Amino acid sequence: MLELRGIDAGYAGTPVLRGVDLQVPPSSVVALLGPNGAGKTTLLRVASGLLKPTAGRMTIDDQDVTGRSPHQLVARGVCHVPEGRGIFPTLTVRDNLVLQSVPGREDEALERAVSAFPRLGERMEQVARTMSGGEQQMLALARAYVQNPRFVLLDEVSMGLAPKVVDEIFDFLALLASSGASLLLVEQYVSRALQVADYVFLMNRGRVAFAGEPSELDTDLLAEQYVGARH
Numbered sequence: 001m002l003e004l005r006g007i008d009a010g011y012a013g014t015p016v017l018r019g020v021d022l023q024v025p026p027s028s029v030v031a032l033l034g035p036n037g038a039g040k041t042t043l044l045r046v047a048s049g050l051l052k053p054t055a056g057r058m059t060i061d062d063q064d065v066t067g068r069s070p071h072q073l074v075a076r077g078v079c080h081v082p083e084g085r086g087i088f089p090t091l092t093v094r095d096n097l098v099l100q101s102v103p104g105r106e107d108e109a110l111e112r113a114v115s116a117f118p119r120l121g122e123r124m125e126q127v128a129r130t131m132s133g134g135e136q137q138m139l140a141l142a143r144a145y146v147q148n149p150r151f152v153l154l155d156e157v158s159m160g161l162a163p164k165v166v167d168e169i170f171d172f173l174a175l176l177a178s179s180g181a182s183l184l185l186v187e188q189y190v191s192r193a194l195q196v197a198d199y200v201f202l203m204n205r206g207r208v209a210f211a212g213e214p215s216e217l218d219t220d221l222l223a224e225q226y227v228g229a230r231h
């Protein structure tokens with residue numbers, strides 16, 4: 001279980017997160033929803049070690065990992081697929097995948113990536129930045145998959161993609177979850193996120209406004225949080 005308790009965090013003295021509690025239980029999909037600016041990306045940055053919290057604790061299996069570096073958290077099985085994908089644009093598909101694999105087990109990693117996204121198999125020598133947006137996102141997700149992570153933090157991975165590609169990506173998320181990974185999913189397609197989620201956290205203005213199962217989420221509250229922030 002990955003757990004955040006009483007997390008405060010922000011940028012250059014500007015507080016963003018205030019007292020956030022969130023749990024990602026083993027083998028579960030957790031949807032993290034909320035309007036623009038609610039603090040979802042900031043929370044993923046804390047969970048991946050990119051941003052140090054100013055208060056609160058983070059634990060993995062009850063061990064304190066607060067303030068650990070991204071590298072140390074990767075070693076604990078935390079994998080972040082950031083907004084903007086986090087791939088190396090000037091490297092080939094193959095090199096992007098190899099860089100993420102365990103040394104000596106590169107072939108296995110490439111096979112695993114292609115089994116998830118056959119299209120990548122046809123494009124191994126292509127430079128990442130010359131691929132379509134959907135293909136680049138598949139590469140970003142495949143890079144996560146080859147690490148065999150325990151906790152995958154996914155930031156708007158369907159953003160700006162064609163509906164057919166979004167379907168493929170959601171199929172992949174189901175595969176990732178069935179492989180035993182836990183997912184923390186920030187997603188603009190609220191209804192799709194709720195379909196795959198075991199638990200939901202709804203954030204607004206840096207706080208958790210709701211935590212529970214999708215069936216417990218009041219649709220009026222959901223609409224209010226999203227609409228309220230726009231006005």
Ligand SMILES: Nc1ncnc2c1ncn2[C@@H]1O[C@H](COP(=O)(O)OP(=O)(O)OP(=O)(O)O)[C@@H](O)[C@H]1O
Nearest residue numbers: 011012014016034035036037038039040041042043
């Ligand atoms: N690098 C930064 N420096 C300063 N402020 C930032 C930085 N990144 C985010 N913020 C601010 O933190 C707040 C929360 O942003 P965050 O990106 O976490 O929200 P979000 O819920 O992911 O929103 P969105 O859905 O629009 O991506 C916003 O007010 C934003 O302007």
